[in-house]
Amino acid sequence: MLSYSSYMLTAVTVLLVTCHALCKCPGVPGLLDIPGLSGRDGLKRQPHLLGLPGSLYIELCNVLVELKHRISRLEGVLTLDGKIIEVGEKILTSNGKEVDFASALESCEEAGGTLATPTNEEENKAILGIVKRYNRFAYLGIKEGEISGQFTYMNGMPLNYTKWHTHEPNGKGTEKCVEMYTDGSWNDKKCNQNRLTICEF
Template structure:
């Protein structure tokens, strides 16, 4: 009976050992022998830091930020001067596009390259250039436009017309004119023909004409002052 108990204890011990071991393979031998291995050991020491990787691709541009505020007097003064410089630069660029036909009066510059056209062609030409048809507001501006007439030897169009309301002459800004320099007995719709447009003759006087007539194209541009 005692021997039976000892055999049972040994059997239990073998079972416990087998349950806590692993089966390993000795790869250095040609044969494949099975041996028991102990439980996994602790993690080894941390290795050395590796080399730095390559730089990644740049990211996408961010969204534009909100416009800055300009409330103090210094900022407003700088903006005013910048606007004036932009106006002067635009005028110089426009002026360089034309040839000899140029004159200036006060805050206006008058330009022509010598081309002629009817009223609608002249209007489109000046608008596309960033200005409007020459329209004198006083005698000085009238003389400036006349000087271009004499440079080319042609009669020119003015932007003044009565196309909207017969008998009421307006400038390109649709304002009723206050300055006039009509030739004697003009405007008169000569021989009953509706003459809704105006020419500046080489005497400096105005005459009403049909808008389909060809005349020298002179444009005017406002000059910003700093």
């Protein structure tokens, strides 16, 4: 299970983006903007907002400003404490638990994410930072497909980036999962081994 603060960060971020899709509020820049929506006049062009009382609109905007402030503070605390790492559009975190592949994937999906999956060198280094922090090998969100030796992302798409350790993968269909070593290189591994859980959001 992920920590309470990780759950809250995910839940509040989803809430903030969803709420902001309803209106454009002063003091909440850089979030999702709806074209044609500008203050109360813009409500007439948004059928789903017709009839929204002015006081509710103002209250909603105030809530969004407060949520943005609280999320920013929470992200700062989690980053400073090493609980999360931001890389590109992704946020990475670990609950510190070592479990089999299916359990690791399940815990990430229950929290609204998936297993950490590096798609470039920068993301691989970010995941490696967590691996080094715990000094444990970690599962990646990569599995061997139907064809022996052909690995894909969890959605079935082919890999566009790899970091295989020398002479890997070598399981020839018997090692369907992928782990990251403490040097950042990858190894194909049986899925029933216990490895560190690292999730991405």
